[in-house]
Amino acid sequence: MNRQSLARLRNRVRPGGVPVRADLAMGGGNRVPLPYPSGWFCLALSREVPAGAVVTRRFMGRDVVLYRTRGGVLRAVDAYCPHLGAHLGAGGKVDGEHLVCPFHYFAFDTEGSCVKTPGGAPPRATLAQYAVRERGKVIYVWHGHEAAEPDWEPSETPDDRFAPAATWSTLLASHPQEVMESFVDYQHQPIVHNVALREVVPPVAEGPLLRISFSAAIRLSVRLATITVDQGVTLSGPGLASGEVTLRQVGTTLGVLLTATPVGPWQTHLRVVVMTDAALRADSPRLRKAASRSVSAVAGQALVRTIAHQMGQDARIWNRKRYEPHPQLTPGESAIDHYRRWMRQFYP
Ligand code: FES
Ligand SMILES: [Fe+2]
The missing domain is CATH 2.102.10.10 (Rieske [2Fe-2S] iron-sulphur domain)
Structure with missing residues (x-):
């Protein structure tokens, strides 16, 4: 490769105008x-x-x-x-x-x-x-690897009663497995995000689904509420994580989706989608419906901003880390081990 094409590669520009460094695009090493x-x-x-x-x-x-x-x-x-x-x-x-x-x-x-x-x-x-x-x-x-036909459905994601209310996305020099692993990496939460998080039960694998149960108190970026996320999230394969967040103070439930799409080797498009459930409010009187809708919209925006802020904190680590195939885990980190064993089914 000559110097010019190397320079071009280094200066590849991703959406949003931030260059992706070629050496980082391969996971911290040349492999x-x-x-x-x-x-x-x-x-x-x-x-x-x-x-x-x-x-x-x-x-x-x-x-x-x-x-x-x-x-x-x-x-x-x-x-x-x-x-x-x-x-x-x-x-x-x-x-x-x-x-x-x-x-x-x-x-x-x-x-x-x-x-x-x-x-x-x-x-x-x-x-x-x-x-x-x-x-x-x-x-x-x-x-798919062997057959083009899917052998499971993305059925755990919010259905069509939900619609995206607020979204955010970014391009990472990382891999979906690395991104989704953060859901079972409980120890980084207080350090990187200043969030107190407690595992409720160890992750439960059901075929292509992994149910992760934790409880966390997250302060929204507006003074709207401190929310308690106590339902955890469900991973549906390596590409999507979904959960629900109930804002008790404002009496609304939001669907939250985090998707990780590999666009190239060690390049992942990360999306955060906060969804509101229109059907839940359809029966209420019209005024209450309108008020509730705008509260949901505000809460949705606040939640997306909060998650985006956290993803930005993670991205500083993800964009520079390498994949560690043999992590040296402490006894408190068995969820990561669970997750890695569950993840094996998605590779040939
Ligand atoms: S119709 Fe000729 S290339 Fe598509
Ligand atoms: Fe994180």
Whole structure:
């Protein structure tokens, strides 16, 4: 590699304008010790892909194109047209229920089959698809090792009664396993975040789910409330963690989602989504509903700010640490050991 291309690599700019240092992008050393895990990974919020939209997202070193037909069918497909390789996210259009390539106007149906060309019978070309799901107005794409078909569903995430009320995201020089490990690393909480946290019971693995029960008192960044998080969180594979936060003082419950999406080797897009449950309030009188909605919105913003602040504290460690395959744990840290054993199922 010559000096110029090395300099280009060092100066890669991530969204938000902060350069990612190439030496850090590999996990602190020149190797990638953890491969991409299998599971469901968040690629967008539903509102980022309205009917008729075609958007590109980076996922595991590749481009994935998300589109939604006029009839509302959401698809995630390989970015490159099987005809002559045009990038479907660079000028591709939705026409009714078809995705149309910008280069020669080949049209693909929602099964990925080429169904129309301007110049004669369509070839038997198929656009590769990713399994895609929408839960609680968030879009997840599947990555599997052996089979492309998912063998579990992201069912533990908030359902469609919930909708994102406040979000925050950042790009990390890290890996989803490292990010999610912080939920079982209880010892760093008082040191890094000044949060008192107590394990309720050890993590319980249920196939691809890991239920982590802790109790923590977290002060929101506005003088709204000190909240007690006592339900813990559920990890659904390495890509998402979900939980609920009840604000007793204001009588509302918020859904909280943390998603970690590998965009490249040792590069992870982290999202925090705070959701409000519209249905819970639907029965109340209109005034109470409006008041409650605005309280939820304010609480949602405050909670996102609080979590974002904590993630910023973690990021200082994550962006510079290396993966330690043989951690030297104390007896009080068996949750990390549990977590690591549970995590093994997501690698080939
Ligand atoms: S490259 Fe897509 S239609 Fe030709
Ligand atoms: Fe943390």
